[in-house]
Amino acid sequence: MKNAPMQIDPNSNVDLSAQIAQAIRDAIMGGELIVDERLPSESELADHFAVSRPTVREALKRLAAQSLIRTQRGASGGAFVNRLSYPEAYSQHITTATLLLSMNxxxxxxxxxxxxxxxxxxxxxxxxxxxxxxxxxxxxxxxxxxxxxxxxxxxxxxxxxxxxxxxxxxxxxxxxxxxxxxxxxxxxxxxxxxxxxxxxxxxxxxxxxxxxxxxxxxxxxxxxxxxxxxxxxxxxxxxxxxxxxxxxxx
Amino acid sequence: MKNAPMQIDPNSNVDLSAQIAQAIRDAIMGGELIVDERLPSESELADHFAVSRPTVREALKRLAAQSLIRTQRGASGGAFVNRLSYPEAYSQHITTATLLLSMNxxxxxxxxxxxxxxxxxxxxxxxxxxxxxxxxxxxxxxxxxxxxxxxxxxxxxxxxxxxxxxxxxxxxxxxxxxxxxxxxxxxxxxxxxxxxxxxxxxxxxxxxxxxxxxxxxxxxxxxxxxxxxxxxxxxxxxxxxxxxxxxxxx
DNA sequence: CATTTTTCATTTGTCTGACATTTAAAAGTC
DNA sequence: GACTTTTAAATGTCAGACAAATGAAAAATG
CATH class of the missing domain: 1.20.120.530 (GntR ligand-binding domain-like)
Structure with a gap:
């Protein structure tokens, strides 16, 4: 997270949660965030991006849906960069492939x-x-x-x-x-x-x-x-x- | 949506938003919800699943991250089942493939x-x-x-x-x-x-x-x-x- | 002292209620 | 009839609060 400003544009017509998700996604795929590294807490992220916690949460759920992060409750919990497993990748792939076919x-x-x-x-x-x-x-x-x-x-x-x-x-x-x-x-x-x-x-x-x-x-x-x-x-x-x-x- | 009860289990230890997302995902992939069909509004979904609107929103963001739905603001807006396009499918696939490789x-x-x-x-x-x-x-x-x-x-x-x-x-x-x-x-x-x-x-x-x-x-x-x-x-x-x-x- | 129990702070999960913004349709006006 | 204004509905965002889980520190106990 050192060299990652991870800024967003509040005046963009794109959802804030989508922008935040993209910023974090880029950080993960760019190697700034490594596997099993803990992301800042939701409150800290909210402060960082100058948005509310629900907005941050929506962004995190987007990433969770792609198996990019996993979350854990409790003290020393939080969101962690997830090591993509084969079963997870399978599941994603099958969902996409099935929809491509079924939607003609x-x-x-x-x-x-x-x-x-x-x-x-x-x-x-x-x-x-x-x-x-x-x-x-x-x-x-x-x-x-x-x-x-x-x-x-x-x-x-x-x-x-x-x-x-x-x-x-x-x-x-x-x-x-x-x-x-x-x-x-x-x-x-x-x-x-x-x-x-x-x-x-x-x-x-x-x-x-x-x-x-x-x-x-x-x-x-x-x-x-x-x-x-x-x-x-x-x-x-x-x-x-x-x-x-x-x-x-x- | 006729024959789709789309029920969840509030006592499960799984996130409510994840359960709701799965229920809707199943409905889409099972054909109960067809392309371009409008989902109930967030408030209606909240009533249906007996949860709050933020929880429903988190579920919808999960689905949006997989390009399963798209949302539109304003009157006659809402969440619509999305016809998966090639660019979207590409993007999903590339994200998954890149991570599988980069994470060794x-x-x-x-x-x-x-x-x-x-x-x-x-x-x-x-x-x-x-x-x-x-x-x-x-x-x-x-x-x-x-x-x-x-x-x-x-x-x-x-x-x-x-x-x-x-x-x-x-x-x-x-x-x-x-x-x-x-x-x-x-x-x-x-x-x-x-x-x-x-x-x-x-x-x-x-x-x-x-x-x-x-x-x-x-x-x-x-x-x-x-x-x-x-x-x-x-x-x-x-x-x-x-x-x-x-x-x-x- | 060692061990167990209790307390406590942290963090995510969820709820309530509110307001802002966008958008299409209805109502009004010329 | 064509244009403008209003209105209602829906998502987007915010603020604050409480619940629940969890690990660690503190306290009690043997």
Whole structure:
């Protein structure tokens, strides 16, 4: 906090709490405030920015919503710069990705293409690095997907678990994080799909192809199978959309 | 808002404002509140949740920080469900990605690997879809990178512009969005690198290879060149880290 | 003296009530 | 009818207060 004036402009037409939040956000991202460092108390911040405590609190809540700070009550409590954890980052990412999709700013086709493009990238790494555990999970999910009487939801959940194992096999948490957002965002739409016996068969076949390729360390083959799966997914989804369009919205 | 009770638990040890924010967030993401729909006024929300207006306001600021709502003053003003725009989503993503990197939750190597894996995925699409504009931008940036007397910062900025054109060539905004986060997050570290004449030459050579491959519609060749560029970047960055480690932190 | 209990100051969480500012619509005026 | 003024509603901001949690110092206790 030494070299951080953190000034705001009271005459701006922007909310004071937004300005204060931005000033503190800049200080955190610029390195002036380091992880676990305690911010001044709300009263002190109010004095510093020449605003009231509720205004400071609104600013702090904005930062808390972004997981930039955490607060603690009591003596020696206060607001502390938060070390962003993976679960927190996941949550943020999924919220954003889901909204981008659901608000139609992104078409299903575009999201699907992006997802499978990234998954193919993971597959190449996964073919080299996957452990026996990842392979075992993938095989187990394929087995589950073949059970007769499986509900569509359970099939879908197993599908997600399969892809998760595939992606995690790459051993890169950043890629897992990116994919988690893409997969989660598509989940509501995927859950609307009715998986016929024939389409399940096709999917299981492709999952097997992918797993075989990963096991053999053959990245290109895994990519090819993923592309086929992308086509299958897109076709199924478009059927659902057509149905929705005919029977009216929702 | 019809079928949305949106109740909270006053006896929970969680902040009331956090609970209220979550309740409204769920309503938005669950589709009970649609885009551009107006939320009840702060006073009405306060009555509904049986809390005071400042508490409601803190909740609304949390949602505003995530771009879930926007507020408008005056008569017929209020809080409205916000249609998440790309710039807003970008901003959120970049903030999260930058913090994950800067707080050392992610190593540079991991971030670099993820970035280039995704870029290779883009390259395959870009080879099929890039317009003449994208190619022209890439060539122009390569030309700029060859100018003698170019500062490291300018070289770095041109590098970013080159990669941006490459990624945008894929014509998939979701991929562009994902990559923007990865590239922006690495930017602070990239800016610390000193690009020697020899390393610039190597990079320009690889950029040319990539562009040639994209122009020829040869995705695999572009991928190969990108892998070589990844190695180059990693080597350069590691040199910087070693320097930093020897001369002490920062 | 060591240990436990109590007190106390600090800080966030919440409430009440008020006023300022912005904004669109209603009312009034020419 | 077109323009101006008024008004009501909503967010933005402030001031002060109390509640609740919490750690540390002070006091009591063995």
């Amino acid at each position: 700013a992104v078409s299903f086709e575009t999201a699907c293409e992006a997802r499978y493009a990234m998954e193919r990238a993971c597959a190449a790494l996964s073919a080299r690095r996957r452990t026996a555990d990842h392979l075992a999970t993938m095989r187990a999910e394929i087995f589950r997907q073949q059970q007769p009487g499986l509900t569509d939801e359970a099939f879908c959940a197993s599908d997600v678990a399969f892809h998760r194992a595939l992606v995690d096999g790459a051993g890169n948490p950043v890629l897992s994080y990116q994919l988690a957002g893409a997969v989660e965002a598509m989940q509501p739409l995927m859950n609307m799909i009715t998986f016929s016996a024939r389409s399940r068969e096709a999917i299981v076949k492709l999952h097997t192809d992918i797993t075989d390729a990963i096991e053999a360390g053959d990245g290109p083959a895994a990519s090819t199978a993923l592309t086929a799966l992308e086509c299958e997914t897109l076709t199924l989804a478009q059927t659902v959309f057509a149905e929705r369009a005919r029977t009216g919205k929702r | 939750a992610v190593s540079f190597e991991t971030a670099c690997e993820a970035r280039y894996a995704m870029e290779r995925a883009c390259a395959a699409l870009s080879a099929r879809r890039r317009t003449a504009d994208h190619l022209a931008t890439m060539r122009a940036e390569i030309f700029r990178q060859q100018q003698p007397g170019l500062t490291d910062e300018a070289f770095c900025a041109s590098d970013v512009a080159f990669h941006r054109a490459l990624v945008d060539g894929a014509g998939n905004p979701v991929l562009s969005y994902q990559l923007a986060g990865a590239v922006e997050a690495m930017q602070p570290l990239m800016n610390m690198i000193t690009f020697s004449a020899r390393s610039r030459e190597a990079i320009v050579k690889l950029h040319t290879d990539i562009t040639d491959a994209i122009e020829a519609g040869d995705g695999p060749a572009a991928s190969t060149a990108l892998t070589a560029l990844e190695c180059e970047t990693l080597t350069l960055a590691q040199t910087v880290f070693a320097e930093r480690a020897r001369t002490g932190k920062r």
